[in-house]
Amino acid sequence: xxxxxxxxxxxxxxxxxxxxxxxxxxxxxxxxxxxxxxxxxxxxxxxxxxxxxxxxxxxxxxxxxxxxxxxxxxxxxxxxxxxxxxxxxxxxxxxxxxxxxxxxxxxxxxxxxxxxxxxxxxxxx
Amino acid sequence: xxxxxxxxxxxxxxxxxxxxxxxxxxxxxxxxxxxxxxxxxxxxxxxxxxxxxxxxxxxxxxxxxxxxxxxxxxxxxxxxxxxxxxxxxxxxxxxxxxxxxxxxxxxxxxxxxxxxxxxxxxxxxxxxxxxxxxxxxxxxxxxxxxxxxxxxxxxxxxxxxxxxxxxxxxxxxxxxxxxxxxxxxxxxxxxxxx
Numbered sequence: 001x002x003x004x005x006x007x008x009x010x011x012x013x014x015x016x017x018x019x020x021x022x023x024x025x026x027x028x029x030x031x032x033x034x035x036x037x038x039x040x041x042x043x044x045x046x047x048x049x050x051x052x053x054x055x056x057x058x059x060x061x062x063x064x065x066x067x068x069x070x071x072x073x074x075x076x077x078x079x080x081x082x083x084x085x086x087x088x089x090x091x092x093x094x095x096x097x098x099x100x101x102x103x104x105x106x107x108x109x110x111x112x113x114x115x116x117x118x119x120x121x122x123x124x125x
Numbered sequence: 126x127x128x129x130x131x132x133x134x135x136x137x138x139x140x141x142x143x144x145x146x147x148x149x150x151x152x153x154x155x156x157x158x159x160x161x162x163x164x165x166x167x168x169x170x171x172x173x174x175x176x177x178x179x180x181x182x183x184x185x186x187x188x189x190x191x192x193x194x195x196x197x198x199x200x201x202x203x204x205x206x207x208x209x210x211x212x213x214x215x216x217x218x219x220x221x222x223x224x225x226x227x228x229x230x231x232x233x234x235x236x237x238x239x240x241x242x243x244x245x246x247x248x249x250x251x252x253x254x255x256x257x258x259x260x261x262x263x264x265x266x267x268x269x270x271x272x273x274x275x276x277x278x279x280x281x282x283x284x285x286x287x288x289x290x291x292x293x294x295x296x297x298x299x300x301x302x303x304x305x306x307x308x309x310x311x312x313x314x315x316x317x318x319x
Contacts, residue, residue: 010167031166031195033163065188065191065192067195068282069199071286072272072282075269075270100185101185101188103189103192110265110266
């Protein structure tokens with residue numbers, strides 16, 4: 001599968017989707033001008049990936065900030081992971097947050113409530 | 126003629142001074158009137174961020190102010206163009222204010238809305254203001270699951286999230302512009318003591 005590598009800016013996150021090396025990661029800030037234009041290619045990639053996924057998919061979420069429009073798209077990513085898990089594949093969503101950032105911690109807990117995906121919360125010092 | 130011009134120019138400069146004093150009095154640190162674009166959203170948030178960092182505001186307060194500013198600015202940029210150009214003097218434009226008081230920051234937006242939208246806006250804002258933390262979390266989860274991204278890229282989550290992040294009610298006011306249109310003002314408050 002093709003590799004998606006996007007370098008982050010002050011309003012878009014850094015993204016790596018690399019099936020061969022088992023790297024699935026989104027990090028940084030997300031408040032793109034057009035959320036759909038930024039996230040739809042990622043959702044499409046995950047859709048294609050789910051046709052022949054790795055035995056185990058570990059997705060790292062290392063976001064420092066995201067706006068509410070992005071929060072909807074992040075849920076769409078998690079729902080793709082949920083489909084994978086429901087189809088019998090092993091999935092782990094690792095949710096990183098700054099240990100002082102209560103809001104980011106809560107955001108992870110809420111996603112874990114909404115979707116049926118194994119979640120791990122990781123505080124960064 | 127010349128004397129009139131001089132008098133007008135002086136009158137205008139006096140107004141600018143009054144305006145400056147008025148800004149100081151209301152502790153306004155940023156005011157903008159016009160079209161809100163994504164570039165401006167980035168410029169205003171980064172300006173405010175660097176000011177807050179200089180003043181050693183806590184990380185948590187900085188994040189909350191940043192968050193509220195982004196949601197408010199994106200609200201105007203997504204909704205202020207709901208008007209046909211030239212329909213009113215307010216079409217496609219809005220006012221954006223940030224004030225810094227001793228105890229809190231406030232972020233205020235104002236933009237024209239069609240009167241047909243007022244009832245929905247009021248009921249949404251009243252609903253949000255009536256909810257406690259748990260109620261807001263439930264509403265947020267319901268909206269993020271069931272809501273669809275609008276063609277303007279809004280998720281319908283902005284107001285809910287502002288109240289969740291600030292823990293303070295959204296204060297709002299509608300002032301009539303003409304028979305079809307009103308000016309919608311909204312203030313969010315962020316406490317400086319977390």
